[in-house]
Amino acid sequence: xxxxxxxxxxxxxxxxxxxxxxxxxxxxxxxxxxxxxxxxxxxxxxxxxxxxxxxxxxxxxxxxxxxxxxxxxxxxxxxxxxxxxxxxxxxxxxxxxxxxxxxxxxxxxxxxxxxxx
Amino acid sequence: xxxxxxxxxxxxxxxxxxxxxxxxxxxxxxxxxxxxxxxxxxxxxxxxxxxxxxxxxxxxxxxxxxxxxxxxxxxxxxxxxxxxxxxxxxxxxxxxxxxxxxxxxxxxx
Numbered sequence: 580x581x582x583x584x585x586x587x588x589x590x591x592x593x594x595x596x597x598x599x600x601x602x603x604x605x606x607x608x609x610x611x612x613x614x615x616x617x618x619x620x621x622x623x624x625x626x627x628x629x630x631x632x633x634x635x636x637x638x639x640x641x642x643x644x645x646x647x648x649x650x651x652x653x654x655x656x657x658x659x660x661x662x663x664x665x666x667x668x669x670x671x672x673x674x675x676x677x678x679x680x681x682x683x684x685x686x687x688x689x690x691x692x693x694x695x696x
Numbered sequence: 697x698x699x700x701x702x703x704x705x706x707x708x709x710x711x712x713x714x715x716x717x718x719x720x721x722x723x724x725x726x727x728x729x730x731x732x733x734x735x736x737x738x739x740x741x742x743x744x745x746x747x748x749x750x751x752x753x754x755x756x757x758x759x760x761x762x763x764x765x766x767x768x769x770x771x772x773x774x775x776x777x778x779x780x781x782x783x784x785x786x787x788x789x790x791x792x793x794x795x796x797x798x799x800x801x802x803x804x805x
Contacts, residue, residue: 613793622783622797623739672738676791685793690738 581607583675585688592663592695599659600691602673609675612656613685614648617670629656663695698722700796702784707802708774716769716782716799724789730758730769731783733798739783742769771801779803 582605592598602612610631615623627648629635635648647659656675660667670692674685700720708714720728727746731739745751745760745767757770769782784796 623795625793625795628792670736684741684744687738687740692736 581605581675581677581684581686583609583673583686583688585673585691587691588689589692590694592693594664594695595662597659597661598663598693599657600671600673600693602656602658602675602688604654604675604677604686607675607677607686608653609656609677610653611676612650613674613676614646614656614658615672615674617672617690623672626658660693663693665695668693668695698788698794700784700786700794702782702796702799704797705800705802707804708771710774710776710803710805712774713770713772714774714801716771716784716801718767718769718784718796720765720767720784720786720794720796722786722788722794725762726787726789726791728758728760728767729785729787729793730756730767731785733781733783735780742782774803776803776805 584603586601612629614626616626617623625638626641627635627637629648629650631650631653637643650656670690672690673688676685702718729744730742732742733739743758745758750759755772760767781798781800783798785793
């Protein structure tokens with residue numbers, strides 16, 4: 580099956596610093612990637628949809644200047660959390676959509692646990 | 697608005713059968729997915745239904761009724777490792793996934 584990787588898997592940073600998370604589709608091309616955030620004991624919350632070569636579409640309430648998304652190629656999207664605060668501590672998960680075939684399946688990365696101290 | 701409802705939590709006994717229901721109201725329908733998520737991990741794909749009926753895959757089966765806006769995930773011969781959250785998601789007319797809040801399944805020996 581299709582594989583999506585994320586890096587890093589865990590990161591601890593100090594308040595006020597920036598953190599970049601990478602999401603890669605390893606064996607397929609993903610014109611669309613999604614970034615989710617998940618707080619403990621809660622469901623996935625879609626943050627933004629990123630299309631290769633264009634600006635990301637952010638969900639209501641998500642600050643686009645704080646969560647910078649770059650989808651520069653068909654296999655790589657990055658999420659940068661700028662000026663991180665402790666309330667940004669969460670589990671960040673990306674998924675990539677494979678447009679081949681009929682299913683438009685989304686494949687999830689393993690997630691990145693961000694802790695801001 | 698778009699809405700997906702599933703029970704918050706369910707408890708079942710090892711070796712038994714459990715059915716997790718999901719009802720949805722979305723703008724269009726292009727398939728329904730079930731995902732399993734263990735604590736601290738990303739979701740993993742379980743099943744996909746786009747036509748009415750039952751899809752069976754080993755111990756797991758998923759059913760869909762589009763006219764009723766209803767699906768269920770059936771887990772048989774429950775094992776302790778099945779303790780997880782089960783997420784129902786519907787793909788709308790724009791091929792966006794709309795997520796339910798998830799059902800936490802607790803398996804007791």
